[in-house]
Amino acid sequence: MARTVLPSGLRIVTEEEKSVRSAAFGIWVNVGSRDESNSTAGASHFLEHLLFKGTKKRTSLEISSSIEAVGGETNAFTSKEYTCFYARVIDKDLPLAVDVISDLITSSVVRPADVDAERKVVLEEIAMRDDDPSDLIHDLFLEKYYGDTPLGRPILGSIKSIKNMSRSTVFNYYKNRYKPEDLVVAVAGNVKHKKVVQMVEDALSKDGFLDQPKREFKVRSSPQVKVAGKGKVTLLDKKTEQAHIIYGVPGVAREDKSRFALSILSSAIGGGMSSRLFQEIREKRGLAYSTYAYSQQFSGSGVLSFYVGCKPEKAEESITIIQSILFDIAEKGLTHEEIERAKGAVSGALVLSQEDTGSRMTRIGKSELVYGQVLSFDEILREVANVTPEQIKEIARKTLPTSPTLAVVGPFRSRSKFERLIS
Numbered sequence: 001m002a003r004t005v006l007p008s009g010l011r012i013v014t015e016e017e018k019s020v021r022s023a024a025f026g027i028w029v030n031v032g033s034r035d036e037s038n039s040t041a042g043a044s045h046f047l048e049h050l051l052f053k054g055t056k057k058r059t060s061l062e063i064s065s066s067i068e069a070v071g072g073e074t075n076a077f078t079s080k081e082y083t084c085f086y087a088r089v090i091d092k093d094l095p096l097a098v099d100v101i102s103d104l105i106t107s108s109v110v111r112p113a114d115v116d117a118e119r120k121v122v123l124e125e126i127a128m129r130d131d132d133p134s135d136l137i138h139d140l141f142l143e144k145y146y147g148d149t150p151l152g153r154p155i156l157g158s159i160k161s162i163k164n165m166s167r168s169t170v171f172n173y174y175k176n177r178y179k180p181e182d183l184v185v186a187v188a189g190n191v192k193h194k195k196v197v198q199m200v201e202d203a204l205s206k207d208g209f210l211d212q213p214k215r216e217f218k219v220r221s222s223p224q225v226k227v228a229g230k231g232k233v234t235l236l237d238k239k240t241e242q243a244h245i246i247y248g249v250p251g252v253a254r255e256d257k258s259r260f261a262l263s264i265l266s267s268a269i270g271g272g273m274s275s276r277l278f279q280e281i282r283e284k285r286g287l288a289y290s291t292y293a294y295s296q297q298f299s300g301s302g303v304l305s306f307y308v309g310c311k312p313e314k315a316e317e318s319i320t321i322i323q324s325i326l327f328d329i330a331e332k333g334l335t336h337e338e339i340e341r342a343k344g345a346v347s348g349a350l351v352l353s354q355e356d357t358g359s360r361m362t363r364i365g366k367s368e369l370v371y372g373q374v375l376s377f378d379e380i381l382r383e384v385a386n387v388t389p390e391q392i393k394e395i396a397r398k399t400l401p402t403s404p405t406l407a408v409v410g411p412f413r414s415r416s417k418f419e420r421l422i423s
Helices: 043-050 060-068 091-107 112-131 133-146 159-164 167-177 193-204 206-211 259-270 276-283 312-332 336-353 357-371 377-385 389-399 416-422
Strands: 002-005 011-016 022-029 073-078 083-090 183-189 233-237 243-250 288-298 301-310 405-410
Touching: 002 193, 011 193, 011 357, 022 091, 022 357, 043 073, 043 083, 043 112, 043 167, 060 073, 060 091, 073 091, 083 091, 083 357, 091 183, 091 193, 091 206, 112 133, 112 159, 112 167, 133 233, 133 243, 133 301, 133 405, 183 193, 183 357, 193 206, 233 416, 243 312, 259 276, 259 288, 259 301, 259 312, 259 336, 259 377, 259 389, 276 288, 276 301, 276 312, 288 312, 301 312, 312 389, 312 405, 312 416, 336 377, 336 389, 405 416
Parallel strands: 011 183, 233 405
Antiparallel strands: 002 011, 022 083, 022 183, 073 083, 243 301, 243 405, 288 301
16 A cells, blocks of 8 residues: 655555456545534535536546546545545546546535436435335434434435535535545556656646645544443334334444444444344244344544344344344443454454455555554454454443433334334
8 A cells, every 4th residue: 555645635546456347436535414504414425416517628428428438436425524436447448437426526516417417316315215224224323323413414405404504515515625634545457656646746736726725634523422322222113014123222323443343332232134133033933034233433422333223022022132233232241253264354344345456446445544544354254253252342331231322213103112112
């Protein structure tokens, strides 16, 4: 892995892999829904859409067709804390990918007509999410867990905020947030670092983008975030065939060293078919098709969540089983076999996930943006291997028995029975 910081504060990280014939190029922006106010809720995601609508030299069709014409792919995504624009192409076409994606970042025009047209698309995306309870439940959970705060608000924004968002609001957000010191360029594949740096400088220097007043880049750092939803239930009464449930407890913040122990704990509880959650809920009792655990880590906060989708009449039983699993692990810990199996699963999944250049680009780009450094494979695997049973037991005792936040979507008129379960 190689790293260069330009005088403007822009960071460039590359990972060379000579055995492939592809290259993945991404520009990571240090802005997400967490950076929005109530009036700009959804602006980061809305802007992600709009930057593909046209630049000073390319139409929306030319943006997409230029990459597709060489067999490549391009896309973008927005999270709570960052936005990423990327393209994956044959290695010889990397200059094209660099030019196209850089053009979006520096020269998008955000026309009023495009804002009005894309507004409808985003509203349709919100409607699509609302029609899918297995998707909607995650937003409902975080809204209850964090309350009316930037971390609690949905990445998509609300129908009201998107309808009311003007072209000037979105355009000013773009110009104020997309600065060189807030960007990380990540490239992985059959590439040479020096050549990448030159390509990036040439592409991003247009219109004086790299000549802006320099500010030192800073890794996002937030004080500990207060959890608003401990011991609370949010219920959406909806006529569904299944009840969708998320039972969540406080996890660890991104910067917390115990995140490696938490990843092993999460895997052992609900990371695969051999996990406790899967075995107890699906294999032994047949209560659900889908059940799993996952952790989310942000600056200053984190959450460990457990999902189950089951028949409405089995919702209470499923929640009780989740509780019994968590309390048992908090009291007794994991077995040696569970720990070793989870360590192998976490390590193996990491290695297997890096078999393509897109995944490698994502790892180095995200790591540089959120941590300010990129750990090597060997360093990460060593961190996982060095987690002790005592560390896992400590974090299990600290997190699992705490008062949970519960989100439920299903045909239920009252949340009182769910409140009694977690009281």
